[in-house]
Amino acid sequence: xxxxxxxxxxxxxxxxxxxxxxxxxxxxxxxxxxxxxxxxxxxxxxxxxxxxxxxxxxxxxxxxxxxxxxxxxxxxxxxxxxxxxxxxxxxxxxxxxxxxxxxxxxxxxxxxxxxxxxxxxxxxxxxxxxxxxxxxxxxxxxxxxxxxxxxxxxxxxxxxxxxxxxxxxxxxxxxxxxxxxxxxxxxxxxxxxxxxxxxxxxxxxxxxxxxxxxxxxxxxxxxxxxxxxxxxxxxxxxxxxxxxxxxxxxxxxxxxxxxxxxxxxxxxxxxxxxxxxxxxxxxxxxxxxxxxxxxxxxxxxxxxxxxxxxxxxxxxxxxxxxxxxxxxxxxxxxx
Amino acid sequence: xxxxxxxxxxxxxxxxxxxxxxxxxxxxxxxxxxxxxxxxxxxxxxxxxxxxxxxxxxxxxxxxxxxxxxxxxxxxxxxxxxxxxxxxxxxxxxxxxxxxxxxxxxxxxxxxxxxxxxxxxxxxxxxxxxxxxxxxxxxxxxxxxxxxxxxxxxxxxxxxxxxxxxxxxxxxxxxxxxxxxxxxxxxxxxxxxxxxxxxxxxxxxxxxxxxxxxxxxxxxxxxxxxxxxxxxxxxxxxxxxxxxxxxxxxxxxxxxxxxxxxxxxxxxxxxxxxxxxxxxxxxxxxxxxxxxxxxxxxxxxxxxxxxxxxxxxxxxxxxxxxx
Numbered sequence: 001x002x003x004x005x006x007x008x009x010x011x012x013x014x015x016x017x018x019x020x021x022x023x024x025x026x027x028x029x030x031x032x033x034x035x036x037x038x039x040x041x042x043x044x045x046x047x048x049x050x051x052x053x054x055x056x057x058x059x060x061x062x063x064x065x066x067x068x069x070x071x072x073x074x075x076x077x078x079x080x081x082x083x084x085x086x087x088x089x090x091x092x093x094x095x096x097x098x099x100x101x102x103x104x105x106x107x108x109x110x111x112x113x114x115x116x117x118x119x120x121x122x123x124x125x126x127x128x129x130x131x132x133x134x135x136x137x138x139x140x141x142x143x144x145x146x147x148x149x150x151x152x153x154x155x156x157x158x159x160x161x162x163x164x165x166x167x168x169x170x171x172x173x174x175x176x177x178x179x180x181x182x183x184x185x186x187x188x189x190x191x192x193x194x195x196x197x198x199x200x201x202x203x204x205x206x207x208x209x210x211x212x213x214x215x216x217x218x219x220x221x222x223x224x225x226x227x228x229x230x231x232x233x234x235x236x237x238x239x240x241x242x243x244x245x246x247x248x249x250x251x252x253x254x255x256x257x258x259x260x261x262x263x264x265x266x267x268x269x270x271x272x273x274x275x276x277x278x279x280x281x282x283x284x285x286x287x288x289x290x291x292x293x294x295x296x297x298x299x300x301x302x303x304x305x306x307x308x309x310x311x312x313x314x315x316x317x318x319x320x321x322x323x324x325x326x327x328x329x330x331x332x333x334x335x
Numbered sequence: 336x337x338x339x340x341x342x343x344x345x346x347x348x349x350x351x352x353x354x355x356x357x358x359x360x361x362x363x364x365x366x367x368x369x370x371x372x373x374x375x376x377x378x379x380x381x382x383x384x385x386x387x388x389x390x391x392x393x394x395x396x397x398x399x400x401x402x403x404x405x406x407x408x409x410x411x412x413x414x415x416x417x418x419x420x421x422x423x424x425x426x427x428x429x430x431x432x433x434x435x436x437x438x439x440x441x442x443x444x445x446x447x448x449x450x451x452x453x454x455x456x457x458x459x460x461x462x463x464x465x466x467x468x469x470x471x472x473x474x475x476x477x478x479x480x481x482x483x484x485x486x487x488x489x490x491x492x493x494x495x496x497x498x499x500x501x502x503x504x505x506x507x508x509x510x511x512x513x514x515x516x517x518x519x520x521x522x523x524x525x526x527x528x529x530x531x532x533x534x535x536x537x538x539x540x541x542x543x544x545x546x547x548x549x550x551x552x553x554x555x556x557x558x559x560x561x562x563x564x565x566x567x568x569x570x571x572x573x574x575x576x577x578x579x580x581x582x583x584x585x586x587x588x589x590x591x592x593x594x595x596x597x598x599x600x601x602x603x604x605x606x607x608x609x610x611x612x613x614x615x616x617x618x619x620x621x622x623x624x625x626x627x628x629x630x631x632x633x634x635x636x637x638x639x640x641x642x643x644x645x646x647x648x649x650x651x652x653x654x655x656x657x658x
Contacts, residue, residue, distance in 0.1 A: 018490050022499070026506035164381075168642035169635040170590050172597055176613065176631045180624055191620075273497040277594055281617075292598045295505050303505065307498055314495050 008322060012315045017070075019311045020088070020304070024066050027300045056095060069094060069304070093305035098297045104305035108287060122309075124196070125275055125286035131206045132271055136213025141260075143214070144221025145253065151226060159218060166215035172277040175208040179281075192283055205282045209274055216267055217260065224256040231255075254328065261325045268317040272310060372575075375651035382647025385640035392637055396449040403442035404428070407607045411437035419625045432625055434615060443607035444629055450608040451637060453519065454592040455585040458526035463581060465527065466534025471565055473535065474542030484535070491532040500525040500591060504600040517606035522595070526588050537580050541573035575652040582645035586638040593634045609634045 044052075053059050057068050057075065067073040071087020086092045093104035111119035118127060147159040166174065182204065183191035193201030228234065229252055237247045275288030283289070287306060294302035376382055395402060405411075417426050417433040419440075426432075431440035473484040503525040507513040513521045545551065546569065554568045595601030596610025604611055609630040616627030 015490060015494075019494050022494070023502055026502045029506045029510070164642055164646065165635075165639060168586055168638040170593060170638070172594065172613070173631045173635050176620075176627055179620070180628065184621070184624070269495045270497075273495055276497075276501075276598060280598055295501070296599055303502070307502060310498055311494060 004326075005323070008319050012312070012319070015315055016308065016312060020070065020308055021066070023304050023307050024069070027304060028062055056097075088308065093308070094301040096299055096302050098294065098299035098302065104302050107290070107302070108305065108309065121285065121287045121290050124284065125279070125288055128202070128205060128209060128279075128284065128286060129271055129275060131202065132209030132213065132274075133268065135206060135210030136217055136267075136271070139210075139214035140217025141221050141257075144218040145225055145248070147218065147222040148225030148229065148256075149248075156222075160222065163215040163218040163222075166211050167219060169212075170277070171208050171212050171274050172281050174211060175204065175278060175281045178204055178208060196285065205278050205284055208281070209271065209278045212274065213267055213271055216263075216270075220260050220263060221256060224259045225252060228252050228256045258325065258329045261321060261328055264324070265318040265321040268321070269314045272314055272317070372651040376647050379647040379650060381643040382651075385643030385647065388636060388640040389644065392448050392633075392640075393452055395445050396452045399445045399449055403439075403445050404430075405439040405442045407438065407443045407446040408605050409438065409442075411439070413437070416619065416623055418623060431629055432623060434612075434626055435619065440626060440629060443612060444609075444633060446607045447609040447612060447630060447633065448637075450519070450602055450606070451589050451592060451634070454522060454526070455589045455637075455641070458523045458530060458588050459581055459584045461523065461527035462530035462534055462584065463577075466531035467538050467577070469531065470535035470538025471542055471569070474539040475546060475561070475565055475569070481539075485539075488532050488535060491529065494529075496529040497591065497594070499529050501595065501600060503528070504595060508600065514603070518601060518603040522592055522601060526591055530584060530588070533584070534577070534580060537576050538573060541576060542569055545569055545572050579645060579649045579652060582641065582648050586641040586645070589634070589638055589641070 057065055064073060068075055069087055071085045071089035074083030075086050091105060095103050096107055099107060108122045109117065109120050111117060111123065117123050143159050147156045150156045179191050182189045189200055189204055195201065234247060234251055237251045275286060276292050279286045279289035280292050291306045294306065411433060414426060414433050415437040416435060418424055419430065419432045431444065433439055469484055473481040504521060507521045551564060551568055554564050592601055592608065593610035596608045597614050599614065602608035602611055612630040613627055616630065619626050
């Protein structure tokens with residue numbers, strides 16, 4: 001088990017390398033540099049651009065830039081004559097080209113003076129993501145079970161129909177309808193939150209992010225439950241006189257959860273990338289909106305930094321899902 | 336086919352087919368798996384609804400030039416932000432009103448259908464071609480080819496699709512490729528490049544489970560070549576999961592386009608797509624909600640229809656799933 005964990009953790013390294021390489025090459029293909037136009041919209045003088053490029057090592061050949069960025073080549077020599085590495089491996093995602101004087105790591109993980117870390121961009125998005133995921137599971141699994149137990153009856157049709165609608169409606173489209181109905185027409189919830197300290201501001205973003213998950217999990221739980229309920233071992237369990245609850249929880253549900261667990265990985269990835277649209281929609285001060293903004297601002301180091309972070313989190317989520325999968329299904333051995 | 340319908344409707348005259356013991360007594364030929372699946376599909380009401388809606392949108396997209404009252408980019412400066420025709424101050428010339436620069440909303444909506452359906456079909460066809468070829472090669476040939484291909488698939492799988500598509504769109508947006516067809520070309524490429532992975536996995540898995548079966552051995556025994564075995568023997572037998580995969584890949588591609596256009600990548604304005612119409616509509620969400628609701632409904636409706644069709648196909652092609 002432990003060795004398996006280590007091996008899976010190490011597998012993240014080549015994956016991240018490939019991702020960072022692809023991202024880096026893509027960013028280099030892009031015409032136009034970060035210093036083409038100053039923030040006031042004027043072209044910067046030639047000398048200034050050159051000195052900026054030197055400062056950010058943009059005058060180096062591309063392969064060197066990449067290695068510097070990853071923290072595998074020293075950027076300079078320190079006071080004691082030893083080389084200084086500043087890169088991804090040292091937890092430094094480089095300077096932001098857009099927000100002058102601040103590093104990407106700072107912008108992502110620091111909330112500002114006298115504010116706790118969970119109010120940082122990363123912290124906010126993480127909270128939203130966790131809330132959305134919990135919502136998805138806590139609605140999806142029970143609803144799927146209810147649907148399966150009432151197969152071909154009203155509860156089944158109703159939940160399947162609802163789930164199909166939400167699984168195929170993009171989350172930002174769901175957001176539009178909810179914003180208009182609950183914000184504009186009913187005035188129950190704010191459309192644009194004045195402060196993210198108020199719980200009411202979180203209701204719509206969380207729901208929009210989680211409802212797609214919930215629908216997806218409902219459909220899957222229902223399908224696997226139906227499959228499992230037909231198995232011989234369920235009949236055996238019933239035949240030996242076990243109570244319905246025990247049959248459901250110990251025999252049916254646990255086996256039905258195995259396929260559900262396998263797709264939770266991609267589902268989590270969808271949840272994480274879903275924050276791009278939900279956060280943009282609700283002007284949520286998180287990482288997803290930052291990513292979308294940095295795309296339009298051509299803040300390359302920010303795009304790369306956030307991409308790597310997103311990829312890392314998705315890889316991590318997949319790892320956790322694999323472990324849960326192994327815990328649910330004892331037939332799987334980690335050798 | 337004609338014979339099949341004859342069985343389904345015994346024209347008034349009692350036939351042996353009506354007896355429960357011999358349901359197909361009159362058919363000289365056994366019903367094929369595909370006819371069976373088609374019948375099961377037609378019995379699925381939601382799938383029918385889905386097909387009808389898709390057909391309507393497809394007809395709209397094809398006849399957009401004739402159907403639209405105005406060109407999608409005609410700016411009517413005298414009537415900006417007109418409410419829809421049914422509102423008190425509405426103008427019957429603009430059924431769904433006009434947007435911030437006086438473009439007819441209905442016309443843009445109809446042209447938007449074109450973008451969405453093309454994005455649904457073209458990249459998915461590409462990914463089907465790439466994915467089937469590679470998956471078939473990996474599964475059938477095995478060995479080193481398989482190993483290499485599966486490592487590649489692993490890396491692609493670890494890279495979240497949408498992230499890669501976004502990065503590709505960012506990188507190529509201002510280049511020659513990014514400007515072709517109003518941004519459609521790069522979208523095709525990006526979706527196909529990320530989409531083939533799933534297809535190749537399905538195909539490889541199926542091929543691995545089929546290639547040791549007796550009928551393949553029999554085909555080889557009578558001297559069929561590799562290509563013939565792959566195309567004539569393996570292909571028909573792995574088609575069912577592939578069709579279901581495609582049916583779900585189409586709404587996925589439509590979603591990707593809408594989502595990207597919504598965040599300002601994707602289709603380049605002024606070309607109308609439902610995604611960038613939603614983005615435009617966000618600006619007037621307080622004053623004129625039709626501008627955002629109309630494209631939102633269209634996206635949701637088309638994706639829902641494809642999902643219903645996909646569900647129907649899955650149930651029809653995999654009879655174990657039903658009941």
